[in-house]
Amino acid sequence: MVRPEELARIALFEGLEPRTLALVAGIAVPRRYARGTAIFAEGEPGAGFHVVVEGRVKVFKLSPDGKEQILHVWGPGEPFGEVAALEGRPFPAHAEALEDCRTAYLPRAGLLELIRQSPEFALELLGELAGRLRRFAQMVESLALREVPGRLAAYFLVLDERQGGTGRVELDLAKGQLANLLGTMPETLSRILARLAREGLLESAGPRGYRLTDRAALAELAAGTRRLG
Numbered sequence: 454m455v456r457p458e459e460l461a462r463i464a465l466f467e468g469l470e471p472r473t474l475a476l477v478a479g480i481a482v483p484r485r486y487a488r489g490t491a492i493f494a495e496g497e498p499g500a501g502f503h504v505v506v507e508g509r510v511k512v513f514k515l516s517p518d519g520k521e522q523i524l525h526v527w528g529p530g531e532p533f534g535e536v537a538a539l540e541g542r543p544f545p546a547h548a549e550a551l552e553d554c555r556t557a558y559l560p561r562a563g564l565l566e567l568i569r570q571s572p573e574f575a576l577e578l579l580g581e582l583a584g585r586l587r588r589f590a591q592m593v594e595s596l597a598l599r600e601v602p603g604r605l606a607a608y609f610l611v612l613d614e615r616q617g618g619t620g621r622v623e624l625d626l627a628k629g630q631l632a633n634l635l636g637t638m639p640e641t642l643s644r645i646l647a648r649l650a651r652e653g654l655l656e657s658a659g660p661r662g663y664r665l666t667d668r669a670a671l672a673e674l675a676a677g678t679r680r681l682g
Contacts, residue, residue, distance in 0.1 A: 455481040455506070455557045463504055463530045463557075465581050473571045480563030486510075486550035493544050499537025501560040505529050508554020509625070512546050523634045526551065526626060532581065538564060539582075551626075599677060602645050604635045607675035609655065613665055620668065624661040648681050 457478040460466045466477055484503070486492055492503065492510060503510075505527050512525045512533055524546055527533045537544045538561045568575045599607070608631070612622045624631060632642040649655050654667045654674070665671060673679035 454478065455483050459506065460557065463506070465504060465530070465532055465577060468577060469571075469573060473573050476567055476571060477559070477574065480567060481557040481559055484556045484558045486554050486556070488550055488552045488554075490550045492548040492550060492556070493534065495545060495547050496543045499534060499540065499542055499544050499561065501558055501564065502532055502534040502538040503548075503556040503558050504532045506555040506557055509551040510548055510554060510556075511551050511630070512548050514546050521633060522636075523630060526630075526634065528625075535578070535582065551630075599675070600680075601635060601637045601641060602649070602681050603675050603677055604637075605642070605645055605649070606654075606671040608635065609663070609665060610668070610671055610675060613668075620665045621658060622663055622665065623659075624663070645681070652682060 455478055457471070457474045460474055460477055460481065461469075466474060469477065481504075483506075484492075486508075495514065507529060509526055509528045510533060511523050512527065513521050513523045515521055525533070533548060534544060538559070541561065568578070609622060612625065613620060616622050626634065628642055629639050632639045635642065646655075650657065652670075654670050655663045655665050658664045670679060674681070
């Protein structure tokens with residue numbers, strides 16, 4: 454069983470009253486996945502959705518020739534697969550554990566009953582879906598309108614915000630995976646990182662660490678009002 458106090462630390466559930474939280478805990482099924490394990494595959498029935506408790510999960514599509522395109526990387530407190538579960542339709546992409554992880558799995562039948570019983574929970578879920586739609590629209594805009602340096606700058610700024618806003622970040626993906634997420638090649642990503650360092654926008658701080666030495670310039674690059682020299 455997933456403990457109510459554990460669920461209370463997850464953004465989707467943290468505002469719920471104790472009674473409602475207990476109802477969520479009553480339907481949540483604890484799941485564990487080793488790194489590299491498939492959680493669900495594209496086309497499988499959306500019989501429920503997951504919330505990450507520990508670890509990270511990637512959601513991705515595969516091209517006909519087997520090339521992987523990462524769509525999202527979700528970490529602790531973030532749900533995934535919820536739209537398919539609510540619609541009762543197949544999952545539109547694959548999900549795999551990026552590292553050893555735990556999830557709370559909410560079966561669709563219990564989820565729909567909980568929505569009927571608790572307008573409070575329904576509103577929390579609706580708010581999460583609205584936020585997810587907004588972030589997806591921003592991602593589409595980023596991929597369509599920004600050049601790769603702008604996408605990378607935006608990624609660094611978001612990562613800094615997630616990691617406490619100190620100006621020092623640790624990449625949460627291998628460079629190959631990050632290149633995939635940003636829609637470019639690893640070699641291109643390496644060249645852009647080197648150019649950002651040469652122009653004083655960031656500097657290396659370890660194998661995966663970077664210091665954002667000119668946040669304003671990164672913001673301009675992300676907004677498209679600045680270009681790399």
